[in-house]
Amino acid sequence: xxxxxxxxxxxxxxxxxxxxxxxxxxxxxxxxxxxxxxxxxxxxxxxxxxxxxxxxxxxxxxxxxxxxxxxxxxxxxxxxxxxxxxxxxxxxxxxxxxxxxxxxxxxxxxxxxxxxxxxxxxxxxxxxxxxxxxxxxxxxxxxxxxxxxxxxxxxxxxxxxxxxxxxxxxxxxxxxxxxxxxxxxxxxxxxxxxxxxxxxxxxxxxxxxxxxxxxxxxxxxxxxxxxxxxxxxxxxxxxxxxxxxxxxxxxxxxxxxxxxxxxxxxxxxxxxxxxxxxxxxxxxxxxxxxxxxxxxxxxxxxxxxxxxxxxxxxxxxxxx
Numbered sequence: 001x002x003x004x005x006x007x008x009x010x011x012x013x014x015x016x017x018x019x020x021x022x023x024x025x026x027x028x029x030x031x032x033x034x035x036x037x038x039x040x041x042x043x044x045x046x047x048x049x050x051x052x053x054x055x056x057x058x059x060x061x062x063x064x065x066x067x068x069x070x071x072x073x074x075x076x077x078x079x080x081x082x083x084x085x086x087x088x089x090x091x092x093x094x095x096x097x098x099x100x101x102x103x104x105x106x107x108x109x110x111x112x113x114x115x116x117x118x119x120x121x122x123x124x125x126x127x128x129x130x131x132x133x134x135x136x137x138x139x140x141x142x143x144x145x146x147x148x149x150x151x152x153x154x155x156x157x158x159x160x161x162x163x164x165x166x167x168x169x170x171x172x173x174x175x176x177x178x179x180x181x182x183x184x185x186x187x188x189x190x191x192x193x194x195x196x197x198x199x200x201x202x203x204x205x206x207x208x209x210x211x212x213x214x215x216x217x218x219x220x221x222x223x224x225x226x227x228x229x230x231x232x233x234x235x236x237x238x239x240x241x242x243x244x245x246x247x248x249x250x251x252x253x254x255x256x257x258x259x260x261x262x263x264x265x266x267x268x269x270x271x272x273x274x275x276x277x278x279x280x281x282x283x284x285x286x287x288x289x290x291x292x293x294x295x296x297x298x299x300x301x302x303x304x305x306x307x308x309x310x311x312x313x314x315x316x317x318x319x320x
């Protein structure tokens with residue numbers, strides 16, 4: 001009887017160990033919440049993108065239309081050329097345009113003006129309202145700062161916007177074998193409180209409105225992970241609309257994720273993640289889940305259209 005009891009106990013223990021091992025094989029990682037407080041200085045600021053709802057500056061569009069008219073390459077008036085330039089706003093719209101006759105005319109006009117192929121990205125960057133005219137005053141950590149030092153003109157899901165604390169490699173990489181270095185470090189939180197964050201005073205430029213992507217005037221403020229391309233579909237992005245003559249406050253709550261170095265010994269297909277020092281692409285300084293989603297979208301568009309929208313980072317691919 002004693003031997004039988006021991007055999008039963010050993011059998012139960014073996015089955016429990018085997019079941020635990022099978023569970024570990026399926027989910028080798030466990031995420032737990034730490035109750036310990038984190039020092040404020042260890043928390044990074046999020047990335048911020050300020051995008052004008054008006055995506056094409058009237059003054060910039062008039063300047064381009066005047067230059068094309070002065071080049072004597074068309075019999076169209078400046079107003080007619082300006083109407084064609086407005087078609088560039090369709091690059092921000094994802095739906096299919098049935099009547100594309102104006103787009104064809106615009107393409108012929110730009111091809112003639114630029115003596116051949118032209119860079120859509122550079123044209124849209126020039127036509128977009130500039131940060132130097134839109135941002136009037138910037139305060140960080142309660143100290144007045146030069147806005148041009150804090151913000152960069154970078155690509156987002158809404159085209160070129162004024163970005164703060166966006167620590168990615170260059171938007172456009174002509175050659176895929178080029179190693180790109182980061183140009184700035186992430187901004188850290190020094191002290192909590194509304195007066196110790198980022199404050200920006202902006203000019204609405206109401207007289208410069210030419211092509212709005214939404215039926216109102218103002219700005220779209222996007223909060224995102226500083227190491228990710230700001231893309232709503234990829235997740236981890238929050239959008240807030242700011243209106244002229246109003247103060248808009250954004251309350252940001254930080255969640256810090258950290259991984260134990262011991263799990264680096266597990267195969268990647270088991271842990272379903274990679275560490276920052278595990279380089280996948282030689283030309284990209286970091287690779288995230290958002291990058292994976294964005295790359296899939298770019299590759300699909302490239303496959304079916306032979307080009308990709310200018311709003312996405314260039315990885316040696318042609319713009320539409």
